[in-house]
Amino acid sequence: MEVSFLIQIVIGLIVVLAILMFFFFSSRSKAKKAKHAAEQNEEKVDLQALLAIIKNNKSTSSELKEALDLVLKHYGEIDNLKVYIDMLYIICLHPNTNKNIIIGFNKELVKLNPKYKLEINGAITDGLNSRGV
Template sequence: MDIVLLLKSIAGLVAILGILLLLYFYVWKSNKETKKKPVTKTTRVEVKHDFASLLKIIKDKKSTAKDLGEALDLLIKYHGVIPKKLGLRVHPDFEIYSEILLRLCRHKNANKDIVVKFDRELEKLNPEYKREINDSLTKGLNSRGI
């Protein structure tokens, strides 16, 4: 009688294992089908107006010329005014704009129109920094590889 009980127990466990496997594959298949929803690719990415996100777009090597132009336009619009000079010294915040000019000149997708437009608008908004802006632009253009 012990062998019969043992065989019935094994048969019961195999049946329970079979049911559990069927449930597992049924749930796994239904999860796979729900994950295969068609992905719609959006080409328009919402651009934030804060300085850090605009700077991130400019620093990104994969940014397109259109993205760079939009980011620079928003940068001029919302953050274009550099604080006044401290006597003869430039304000420490000017270093960020100097870095932007350098990165812009080195960016592979930046063209002359984007660089010249940003340079002119930055000089127009900050006439007292005209010399420093030109120096930063010259350094950026000289740092480009030919």
């Protein structure tokens, strides 16, 4: 009687384990599918909305970096130099910016727009000089 009871417990535990494994793997595959779908359906973000985040002095460093990454991703090639020069000044003067954000954005922008290298570097220099540090 004890052996049959132990066999029933083991079989019950195996069934429970199988059910748990099914839920675990099905939830992981759903999460991967949802992430992949979100990446494919990613819409182009409005430049003015990104500029509003950059201009907001209450934006955190991570929000600022994320907005700048989206600017590079969707609007990396310069079509209106004045907008980008203003953006560079704003970045340099933003209270939550840091050297990594400024240098990273500068490098990527120059890489995407080599013909505007002098203007981009000049705007960064002027922006950093206007900080008064």
